[in-house]
Amino acid sequence: MAYQAGVVGGSGYTGAELLRLLSGHPDIDVVSVTGASNAGASVGSLYPSLGVAYPGLEYVPFDAAAIGELDLAFLALPHGESQRIAPELVDAVPHLVDLGADFRLPAPAYEQWYGTGHTAPELIDRFAFGLPELYRDSITQRAHAASPGCYPTAASLALAPLLAAGLVEPTGIIVDAMSGVSGAGRTLKHTSHFAEVDESVSAYGVLTHRHTAEMELALSHVSGQPAQVLFTPHLVPMVRGIHATCHARPAVDGLSTASLLATYREFYAGEPFVAVVDDPPPTKAATGGNGALLTVRFDERTGSVLAIGVIDNLVKGASGQAIQNANLLLGLPETAGLNAIGMWP
Amino acid sequence: MAYQAGVVGGSGYTGAELLRLLSGHPDIDVVSVTGASNAGASVGSLYPSLGVAYPGLEYVPFDAAAIGELDLAFLALPHGESQRIAPELVDAVPHLVDLGADFRLPAPAYEQWYGTGHTAPELIDRFAFGLPELYRDSITQRAHAASPGCYPTAASLALAPLLAAGLVEPTGIIVDAMSGVSGAGRTLKHTSHFAEVDESVSAYGVLTHRHTAEMELALSHVSGQPAQVLFTPHLVPMVRGIHATCHARPAVDGLSTASLLATYREFYAGEPFVAVVDDPPPTKAATGGNGALLTVRFDERTGSVLAIGVIDNLVKGASGQAIQNANLLLGLPETAGLNAIGMWP
Amino acid sequence: MAYQAGVVGGSGYTGAELLRLLSGHPDIDVVSVTGASNAGASVGSLYPSLGVAYPGLEYVPFDAAAIGELDLAFLALPHGESQRIAPELVDAVPHLVDLGADFRLPAPAYEQWYGTGHTAPELIDRFAFGLPELYRDSITQRAHAASPGCYPTAASLALAPLLAAGLVEPTGIIVDAMSGVSGAGRTLKHTSHFAEVDESVSAYGVLTHRHTAEMELALSHVSGQPAQVLFTPHLVPMVRGIHATCHARPAVDGLSTASLLATYREFYAGEPFVAVVDDPPPTKAATGGNGALLTVRFDERTGSVLAIGVIDNLVKGASGQAIQNANLLLGLPETAGLNAIGMWP
C-alpha cells in the first residue's frame, strides 16, 4: 500500500511541481494539499495541467492534526513559516521534507544570513541537509530532511569533487550562476513581470544572497575546512534552469582537464542523478528531470579551475530532490517516481 | 515481454520525443533508431537529455531487413520518405505508425496539396487515419496508422463535436492557429533562427498550408458532408504548443455557450486525453503531456460559434499520439506510457 | 521654440514610451511628468533607459493648474481616469492627446462595452478619434484627440481599404489577433507573470473585449454602414507587437489577391507610416517604429478575404500614434520625432 503524503503549501511552484512529479510515484499518494490563500480552490484552477491527475483535489487550510495522521509531509512554504509549524509536526509525522530554508543551516548561520533569530533552533539538528549525493548517510539516519536551495544544489555538486580531494583551495571560490524566472516563485513582483525580465539579464542579491551560506556549508562539509564563496546570481529570461559557473584556485600541482574529469567520474560513480559530461552542458538537458549535469576544466594559461553544473531549479533544485529525500527517508529506491528524463526541445 | 520497437528517423524532434516518451513505456522497448546523416552518433550527442535513458544507443543507417524483424516501427521521416520505404515494410513489420504526411490522405488529395504524385498509392488504405478520438474503430481494424499533423489534431478535436451533431455548417470554417517553433523541426532555416523569430509573430503558408487537407478530411468524416476550411497558421516565439482558434457558422437555431459545452462534454466523455474546460485554455496546460484542452463559445451578438483547442505539438500533435496509436494497434491500454501530465510552469 | 508638453500618467509603459520617443522630437519638450504612486521618484529609477535622456526629471503629483500652463498634454492613464480630469483641462490646455479609452467612443457605446456611465459625455465630441490614416481631417479640425487602442489600430488599418471600397460585407468580420505582453501594462498580474505566460499562448477576453467597439466604430466610419466584428485577442510570449489576422466575406465578384493589393496600395498611397507588402509581415518588422505593415489575400478556394496588419503595440498602437496626433494638432510635420525605423533583430 502506498504511503499517504501531504503537501503543505501546495499553491506555489514547488508545491505544484511536487504534485506533478508525485502523480507518477508508485509508492506515494498525495492525499492532502494545503494552501492558505487558495483554500477551497481546486488545484486544477491554479494549475490547469494538474487538474487531470488530481480531479477532485482542493486546497485546504493547514491543520496540524490532519497532517499529523499522514506518513509523510512535504513543506513547501515561504521561508520562515516551516519553523512556526514544525514544533507541532516533528513528532507527529514520521517524515518531514522541508523545501524551505528554515532547517538547512545551523542557527548562527541562519541568523547571520537571514537577519532574524530562529524560533525553533532545537529542531534544526533533527533535519538532515538533504543533498543526497553529499549527505546520504546523514539523511538515512534521520527522520526528516531539509532540501537545499536550487543554487546551492547546482554549485555544491559542481565543486564537491574538487574540495573532497583537496585539489582546490576552500577559499576564494567564485560562483556566477544564472536562474530561470520560476525560481522567484509565483508571487507577483516586477522582477518576475514578463515585459521587465524578458529580453534582459541582470545580477541581483549581489554580495548578500542567502544561498551563499548553504554553499559554504556543503563545501566545508566535503572539504573538512571552512569554505568561502563569493556567489552572484543572475536572472535570465527562461522559465526553468540553473547554470552554475564556478571558479577555484588549485591547491596542488599537476592538474589537467582530463584528470579532473576522471576525478569527477569516480566521485559520482553510481549516482543515478549525476552525469559528468565532456562538453559544457546546456540547462535544457535537465529540463523536467531530476538530473544534474557537470563538467570541469583546468585552464593551463591562467592556472585556474572551472566547474559547471546545470539542473532544473524546480526538480533537482527543489521538488525532485525533495522526493529523492523522501525515498531515502522511507527506505524506497532512491529513484522511485523520478525516472522521467528531461524534455528536449 | 515488451514489444521490440524501432524508430526510423530518430534524429529529428518527433523522433527524439518518441524516445523520451517511450523511455517510460511499460510494454514497448526501443531497440533500434535510424538516422541517415547522424549514423554512428549516440542519441545523447544530439539530445543530451536522452543520453541518460539510452546510454548505449547509436543512430544506425536504415536497413529494411533489420526493421522487418521488429514488432513495431515508428516512421518519423521528412514528408515523402515514408512512401519510399513502406513497400518493404508493410508486410514485414506487424505494425507501422507513420508520423509523416505520406499515408494520411487519399491519393488525389495528397497530389493536390503536395503537388506531386504518390509513389505507393495502393498502400494508403492500409493505414488508418491515426486520430484515435475520431477514428478509433478504424485504427483497431487495421495494422498500421498514419498519425495526423499537429494543426489538424488540434483543430479537428476542437471542431468535431459541432460537426458531428450538425450544429454548424461544414463550409465557411475558419481556423487561425498558432504554433511553437519546434513544429518546424530541427532543420536549420531562417524562420527557425532565434534572432529572427524571437519577439515576433508571423503568419505563414497563407491559403496553401497542407494541413488544411487533413482538417477537411477529418471534419468531413465526422460531418458526413464535405467540409471546407480556411486555415492560417502563425509562428509564435515559444518552443512547444498549438493553439487553434476556430470559427464556424451555426446550422441550427437556439445555440448557447452552455449547451455547446454540454455537447462537448458528452462527445468526449471517457476520453482519457481530452479535457473540455470552461475557460480558454493556455497551451502551457498541455506542455509535455498528451492532453488536448478544448472550450467552445456561442456569440449571441454576431451569431457565430468559436471553438478553441490546445495541445503540445510534439506530444498529442506528434509522438504522443503516435504512441497512443501504437497502443491501439497492439491491443495495449490506450494510455500506456502516456500518463505523464503537463509541466507548469 | 519647442512646445512645452506634459505627460500625465508617465509611470506606465505608454507613458515611458512617450518619454522615449519624445526625447528625440525636434519641436516638443517634455517638461512635466506625473505619476501618482511614484511621485518623487526619478523616471530613471523606474526606467533605467530613460535616466540618461531625462537626468533630472521626477514624477510629480497631478496638478491641473500646472498642466494647464502647458501647450500640450498627453494623458496616459488607466481607463476611467481621463474623464475625471478632462473637465479641468479641455479649455485650459490647447491640446490634449488621450491614450486611454475614455474619449474614443460615443457615450452609448462606451456605456455598453465598459458597463458604466461616462462622467463627462459632453466632452467626448471635442476629441477626434485619433487614427490619422482614417480620420485625419477630423483630427486637424479639433483641438484634442483620443488615440485608439492597439488592436483597433492594427485591425482597422488592415480592413479599411476593403470596407471603404465596398469590397466586403461590413458584417461577419472576424479578427483573431495576437499581442505581446507589454500590452497588459506594468501592473502586476498573473497573466503578465513571466513563468505563467512565457512558452504559452492563450485567448482572453473572448466575445467581450472592449476594443471590439473601436473596430466597429472605425470600420463603420469608412464603410458608411454598421460594421460588426467578432474579435478574439490572444496573448503571446513576446514583449511588443500586435498581429491582426482579419477575415471578411466578399461583397462583390471578381476579387483577386493582385487586385486587392493594388487597392491597398492606392488607398494608402502617400501615407508615411503604412507599408503594403507582398509577404505576410512579421511583427518584428514594426518593433520600435511607428509603422504598420499590411497585406491582403483573396482565397479562391473558399471565396473569402484575409487581411493582415502588424504594428508595435506601444508605438503605432499607443505612444507613437499619440505623437502623430499631437503633430497634427500642432500643425507640425506628421512624422516629426517619429522617423526611427524598427529594430531587427
Place this chain on the structure above:
Amino acid sequence: MAYQAGVVGGSGYTGAELLRLLSGHPDIDVVSVTGASNAGASVGSLYPSLGVAYPGLEYVPFDAAAIGELDLAFLALPHGESQRIAPELVDAVPHLVDLGADFRLPAPAYEQWYGTGHTAPELIDRFAFGLPELYRDSITQRAHAASPGCYPTAASLALAPLLAAGLVEPTGIIVDAMSGVSGAGRTLKHTSHFAEVDESVSAYGVLTHRHTAEMELALSHVSGQPAQVLFTPHLVPMVRGIHATCHARPAVDGLSTASLLATYREFYAGEPFVAVVDDPPPTKAATGGNGALLTVRFDERTGSVLAIGVIDNLVKGASGQAIQNANLLLGLPETAGLNAIGMWP
C-alpha cells in the same frame, strides 16, 4: 553636405544595424551596401524594417574601385575577410571602420588566438583600437579604426577604472559574461536554432574564446602591466544584450564600494555613453541604444572586487560603437546619430 558612406558586408546583423542607426545620422549617408550572396536583393527583402528607410537600396557585389570613391566605409565582414580587401582600400578610402577582428590585435596575438597567420600585418598599426572611452586619442590620430568585439567592450569598460588606478591586480581576473543570441549572427547553426537555445543557458568557447585577447589588450593598455583574464561566455535566450560579471583581486588596502563607485564616476566623467549606476543594471536598460551601464562592488567578506557592465551587443558592442568611431575619425560630434535612448520594455 553629408559624407558618403558604404557598408561592406551589409547583409549580416551588424550590417543591418549600421543601416538602422545611420538612417538617422545627420552627416553620413549610406550610398552603397555590399552583400556577396545577396547581391541583387533589396535590403528590405532581408530586413523588412529597413525597407522603409532605404526603399531603393540593393545589395551589390563588392567592388574596391567603387568603395574607393567614398568618404568612409564600414567593413562588417566575417573574420578574416577584412584583411583580404584592406590592401586595396586603406589608401583609397579616407576612413575605414572595421567591425571584424582582423585589425584589432597585434599580429602575434592574432596568430595565437586565431590559429592562422595574418595576411596584411603591416596594415594593423594603421587602425586604432576603436574603444573610444579608452583609446580616444589614438583614434583621432589615425585614419582608420577597428571596433572591438562586444564582450571586450563590456568587460573592458567595466574593469578599466580599477586597472587604471592600480586598485586591482592585473592577473587573476575572471569574466563570466552572457550574451543574447544575435551575437552569433545571421548564419544558421544549431546553437542559434530557436528550439535548441530558447529556455536554455550554456557556456561555450570555454578557455578558448578569442575575445579574451582583446580584453587582455585593452586592460594591459590601461594598466600599464600585462593583464590576464579567464573569460567564459554564456549564451542566454534573448536577442540582444551583453552582461559582463567581472572579478578581480585588490592590489591595495582600504577599498569600499563607495570609494570604487566614486572612482568610476570620476573616470567616466563627461563620457556621453557611459553611465555609472548604483544598482546592478539589467541589459534591457541598454537595448537599442549606444550606452554602457556599469556598477562595482567591494565584498568585505571575501575581500574581492566585482564589476558589472551591460551593453547592447549590436549597438555599443558593434555598430553603434563603429559609428562613434566614424564620428571621431571624421571630426564630427561623437554622439552624432547616436542619441536614441534604449527601448524599455
